[in-house]
Amino acid sequence: MAREHWGSRMGVILAVAGSAVGLGNFLRFPGTAVNNGGGAFMVPYVISFLLLGIPIAWCEWTIGRLGGRYGQNNGPGIMFALWRRAPAKAIGTLTLVIPLLVYMYYVLLEALCLRFAVHFFTGGFSELFDKAAAAGEGGATVAVVEASGDFAAKTFGMSENGAMYGTSMLWYVLFCFLVNFIIVYRGVSRGIEKFCKVAMPLLIGCAVVILIRVLTLDEEVAGRTISGGLGFMWNPDWARLQDPEVWLRAAGQIFFSLSVGFGLILCYASYLRPDDDVALSALSASSTNEFCEVVLGGLIIVPTAFLFLGPGNTPDSTFALGFFTVPAIMYFMPGGAFFGGMWFGLLFVAAVTSSISMLQPAIAFLEDGFGMKRRSSVVVLGLFTTFGAAIVMYFSMGVTALDFTDFWCEFMMILAALGQVIIFGWIVGAKKGVQEANRGAALRIPAFMAFIIRYVTPAFLLIVLGLWCFFNGPDRLRDMSPTIKGVAAERGVYAAKIAGRSEYADLDESAMDAKVTEILGVAEGVPVSAEGLPDWLGGLEDAAAAAHSEAEATANVARFVFLGVLLVFIVVLVLSDIACRNRIKRMLDQVPDHKASMEALS
């Protein structure tokens, strides 16, 4: 059977850039930068790009092309071709599991972007916000932001589990599934490449149009200007560079934004020919991603949010910034209905280019590992991802399932990247790996990169993993305990009532905690007893009990997600093992120069 290849160099560059460019570039980057020192954030960001992003991208492109030379387009097969040991199968399994799990929630965000684009273009948002602004008692800005948040929460079914099934989101999700699978079914060259060659220029063109609109805004809103917004985003706060969390966030932003290390590039690069360039292509795809992130992401949303909403009306999560706040910003911007539709349209296109890249590794695995034809593999994958997405869609209350799936995927991404860098730097050998990367290269990778890939990048990744676990682990583990969460929620109900009293209005956070402990008579983490509480705290028992049971339910969803992720990993690991022991091994044994070339490499 003839192997499939990319049709052009620009095609593969745009496909890889398309897989990386997504909501993280346009929403997560500006939010993270402005919260972590503004312009100063760019110092650790650029260092992370040079020591983490680019080296891992070069590793992944090279490993992928090498695997493709041995007839493997799937993560486990590629890793097994390079290193016939059990850890290679586990690393390969991660490169399959991560894209699959991410797809299950990412497709919901993709559908939400489309829903918002349609709502802008059909005038739904204008009508909603006009009414809200007219009726708003706290001012038009507050009313519109609240209406926007309510609409997003209702559309995404955030009030209770299963609520999303009762909204139009179901149809949008089905449409997104259809679009993604049609593109993937058409194949790498005729489907993914053709789509990305149209979608990426379209996406960048739309973003540039919006950027020009933003930079030419000459409005002055309550004394704020767009120049003030740019200052808000970019004025550096150098003192923040002393905070290790800022460095972690910069490394995380680069790592997750470039989509390096977790299997997408690995799969795409395996469709290159043995002498196709990887060095320049990897750098070009990364620089396209950086252009979308720093230039388009860094100059559009935060300056505009500052101008129209001011500093007090913007929530602190990417989801809330993107879907609660942006519609309100667009409403206040001249021509906002059109630009809002265009903005969410481009986010939808960006999400599609990312989604299809998440499906391709599993399609390749089913084809290579089990000899399935394209149609069968698409059907099997379609059923599996529909089942997974349906579960994430059901547990929509407070986006808990989405949030926890994302958390575990981030953890696995760092492990997968570490595994790939170790295979490249230590199993294949960094010097030989760089020589292999330079085969057919249109841009030669300098020799000192071998040292960086062998020592610096793995060390950097280990530090990122350690800090990531240190900052996120304890809270996330607590979130999975129904008892701890329940007791904390119960205490929160009483604490809110205490904080609302005028005599405690001047207390800071720690003093307030001490005051709550004193009044409730129990330390944090201990259930509150209704006996002995002051009279003015009476009557809160029912509210506290309701908060307790809601928090318990959330913790149970978090546990369920953890077990689900673990189960998927184990099942795919078993499947990878079966495939590697049978069909993939036979395929590799049939490659005449496999053993000799692997010996030459390592």
Next chain:
Amino acid sequence: MIFPDLLAEVERLDVGGWIMMVGCVGLVCGLLVFCMSRVLKSPPVEGNGETSKRREDES
């Protein structure tokens, strides 16, 4: 809230902000132009429309 209250005092882009913004935007645009100009200058890769069509026909 995403934006600390202190930042509400920022009124305009200062020199440091200007340098960081123009520097980063220039760096990224320069890198992109450098890469894309080399990609466009390098010889084209042989197309595989026929290859992928044959593969799908066979499957």
